Amino acid sequence: MFRNVKELVSIATEANITVSEVMIRQEMEQYERSREDIFTQMDRNLTVMEKAVERGIHEDVKSVSGLTGGDGKKLYEYIRSQDSLSGTLMLEAVAKAMATNEVNAAMGTICATPTAGSAGVVPGVLFTIKNKLQPTREQMIRFLFTSGAFGFIIANNASISGAAGGCQAEVGSATGMAAAAVVEMAGGTPQQSAEAMAIALKNMLGLVCDPVAGLVEVPCVKRNAFGASNAIVAADLALAGITSRIPCDEVIDAMFRIGETMPSTLRETGEGGLAATPTGRRYQELIFGSTGKKV
Amino acid sequence: MKYRSVFDIIGPVMIGPSSSHTAGAARIGLVARQLFQKQPAWVTFHLYGSFAKTYQGHGTDVALVGGVLGFDTFDTRITDALTIAEKKGIKVAFCEEEAQTEHPNTVKVRLGDDDDQLELVGISIGGGKVEIKELNGFALRLSGNHPAILVVHNDRYGAIASVSAKLAQYELNIGHMEVSRKEVGKEALMVIEVDQNIEDHILKEIESLDQIRKVTKIHE
Numbered sequence: 001m002f003r004n005v006k007e008l009v010s011i012a013t014e015a016n017i018t019v020s021e022v023m024i025r026q027e028m029e030q031y032e033r034s035r036e037d038i039f040t041q042m043d044r045n046l047t048v049m050e051k052a053v054e055r056g057i058h059e060d061v062k063s064v065s066g067l068t069g070g071d072g073k074k075l076y077e078y079i080r081s082q083d084s085l086s087g088t089l090m091l092e093a094v095a096k097a098m099a100t101n102e103v104n105a106a107m108g109t110i111c112a113t114p115t116a117g118s119a120g121v122v123p124g125v126l127f128t129i130k131n132k133l134q135p136t137r138e139q140m141i142r143f144l145f146t147s148g149a150f151g152f153i154i155a156n157n158a159s160i161s162g163a164a165g166g167c168q169a170e171v172g173s174a175t176g177m178a179a180a181a182v183v184e185m186a187g188g189t190p191q192q193s194a195e196a197m198a199i200a201l202k203n204m205l206g207l208v209c210d211p212v213a214g215l216v217e218v219p220c221v222k223r224n225a226f227g228a229s230n231a232i233v234a235a236d237l238a239l240a241g242i243t244s245r246i247p248c249d250e251v252i253d254a255m256f257r258i259g260e261t262m263p264s265t266l267r268e269t270g271e272g273g274l275a276a277t278p279t280g281r282r283y284q285e286l287i288f289g290s291t292g293k294k295v
Numbered sequence: 296m297k298y299r300s301v302f303d304i305i306g307p308v309m310i311g312p313s314s315s316h317t318a319g320a321a322r323i324g325l326v327a328r329q330l331f332q333k334q335p336a337w338v339t340f341h342l343y344g345s346f347a348k349t350y351q352g353h354g355t356d357v358a359l360v361g362g363v364l365g366f367d368t369f370d371t372r373i374t375d376a377l378t379i380a381e382k383k384g385i386k387v388a389f390c391e392e393e394a395q396t397e398h399p400n401t402v403k404v405r406l407g408d409d410d411d412q413l414e415l416v417g418i419s420i421g422g423g424k425v426e427i428k429e430l431n432g433f434a435l436r437l438s439g440n441h442p443a444i445l446v447v448h449n450d451r452y453g454a455i456a457s458v459s460a461k462l463a464q465y466e467l468n469i470g471h472m473e474v475s476r477k478e479v480g481k482e483a484l485m486v487i488e489v490d491q492n493i494e495d496h497i498l499k500e501i502e503s504l505d506q507i508r509k510v511t512k513i514h515e
Contacts (some may be wrong), residue, residue: 001296032490041302048308055438063312104311106376107354114304114422116314122305144305151304151495160304160419161315163345163399169421177304214349216312267399268315268347277495288351 001026005153005194005248019180019190020142023149025246042141048111049100049123055108056099063105065287068217074097089132090229097124097228101221106179113144114151114173118217120224121174122147122181124218124229129182131187139185147177151198157249158256162209166258167223172204172255175227175234182235196238199249200230206258208266210273213284219274236242306459307423310370315400316346316353319419321373324362324438326427327404327415329513330445332476336408337386338363344399346419347391360387363406368423400453401428436459437513441470441488444500447509450476450483454506461501467491482508 002008002022003200012022013215027038062069071229075095079088104119105112113122125141129135135143151160154173159165179200180193188196204227212218233269244251265272274280298304299323309318327338340359342350350356354373361376361503371397381388383469400419408414427437427493429443437443455474459494462469474482493512 023301030299042305045302045305107311109308109369109371111306111308112309112314112423113319114314116309116311116317116423119311119314148301148305152298152301155298155304155422159421161400163315164421210348211352214352216316216353230514253307263345264399268345269399270352277503279479 001030002153004157005165005197005252006148006262007052008153011189011196013291014239018142018146018184019149019193020145020184021191023145023152031236040142041142043137046141046144048109049113050127052100052103052108052110053096053123056103059097059100061099061108063102063215063217065213065215065217067215067283067287068221069102071221072096072102074125083176086229089128089149090232092131093124093128093228093232094225095124097121099258100124105215105221106215107249113147114155114177115162117162117220118170118224120221120258121171121177121227121269124224124228125182127268129185129232133185135185143181145183146181147260150180150193151177154255155188156250158252159259165256166207166262166267167209168204168207168255169259170209171220171223171227172201172207174224175204175231176201178228178231179234179238182231184239186239188239192238194248195243196234198244198246198251200234200244201251201255202244202246203230203234205255206233207264208273209268210266211268211270212275212280213260213287214270214275215287218283225234296358298422298424302420303424307368309423310371311354312372313420314423315421316349316355317366318368318423319400319425320346320355320358320370320402321362322423322425323402323404323419323427324423325358325365325367326362326513327406328363328365330415330430330511331406331411331413332463332511333408334383335406339388339390341390341392341403341405343392343394343396343403344402344482347399350364350389351483353449356389360404364406383451409439417426421446425479430484432477435473435486436483437486437488441473441490442492443486443488443513444493444498444501445511445513446485446487446507448483448485449506449508450480451506454483455485457504458501458507459498461485462489462502465497467493467497471475
């Protein structure tokens with residue numbers, strides 16, 4: 001069983017297999033399950049993601065609080081009706097990431113990747129890169145195994161919980177996972193996947209978890225948007241041969257230690273950051289009343 | 296290693312909005328229901344840390360109750376759990392606790408009816424994964440990811456050996472096992488995680504062994 005990125009990359013490189021294949025073999029061995037069985041389960045997760053993306057970009061999704069919904073759809077319509085500045089691929093990933101998180105905020109069905117609050121990044125990137133790279137269904141499922149392999153390392157060595165490590169642990173992890181998976185799908189090496197993850201995660205370090213009114217909506221939806229765009233940029237950097245001066249495992253370790261020293265007001269308590277701004281507090285009161293109870 | 300499966304990371308499929316506060320909460324509620332083995336007449340949730348601060352916004356309340364009703368993380372009935380519980384006549388209460396706990400997402404679930412009561416402490420560690428830390432005052436570590444049985448027994452020699460011998464007889468492999476007791480010679484608890492599901496007749500056989508009081512099954 002691989003415990004860190006260094007081990008994961010060396011297992012893949014020595015056996016001349018992909019990161020997704022290392023993850024698949026480990027899962028088969030660990031749980032004595034067949035390859036077919038594992039693929040079927042991941043295929044189901046992929047279908048859930050696809051449905052959430054489609055729902056978010058085509059339907060008028062509104063959260064229970066009314067704080068979020070419809071922005072993914074709005075952006076998707078924008079890139080279809082005019083020439084955007086950032087380009088269609090980039091903004092489509094952003095739109096789909098937001099769409100997924102809007103469905104999540106509306107208590108719709110999603111697949112956590114690695115969490116619900118960060119569930120937009122991986123599918124947003126995957127269902128956009130798909131149009132560019134034209135992968136097979138198997139390659140799309142492998143994208144999720146590669147994401148999972150890197151997420152697995154972060155979860156075991158740092159955290160994927162906003163309450164424990166802030167938003168860097170959620171959207172940050174998702175961004176690194178997606179970046180690494182794009183590299184594999186685009187034909188990069190396992191080491192390049194590790195570089196992409198390091199580069200992506202480095203740019204998410206210190207990100208706090210400060211949900212307005214304690215809801216997974218503001219700023220979560222838009223943080224997923226930027227997670228998706230960061231992931232694609234980081235993948236391109238790695239594919240260009242650019243490396244991270246700080247090795248991936250040390251970036252993960254830094255993320256863990258930053259999370260440990262983050263005050264609890266900035267770890268999913270809804271007490272600090274954007275949640276504590278005058279407008280943030282106003283929303284809190286509007287939704288839950290001055291007693292703090294749901295109205 | 297807290298996380299062992301790729302599906303802990305890519306998954307679970309769930310009703311939003313938060314894997315730790317919604318899916319994890321549903322799973323803790325579901326374990327409580329499976330341990331109690333029937334619909335309770337009342338349930339009280341004591342919430343700590345981030346759970347206490349944000350439980351309504353994250354749907355933690357509906358998820359916990361949904362779990363107690365037997366709904367899994369992806370069950371869309373979760374959103375209506377409070378209404379469903381009310382219709383079934385289950386009394387539900389939430390208490391926000393000030394005390395600091397080791398983990399920021401901690402909940403103590405107390406539930407019961409006229410005959411029985413149960414108390415468990417669960418934590419939601421992220422991505423929908425949970426651990427059960429305490430059951431009726433016994434400290435334990437239960438991931439909820441594997442089929443498991445809980446055996447309440449008298450704290451006497453031979454009790455543990457007889458249970459493991461019975462599992463061996465049916466070729467059931469033990470993946471993780473814990474034994475704890477509150478006082479020497481009194482009530483004790485065995486938690487056994489196994490690789491396969493255990494059939495009911497085997498549980499009955501274990502329950503009929505000397506020194507064994509009660510056997511409960513939990514599985515995914």
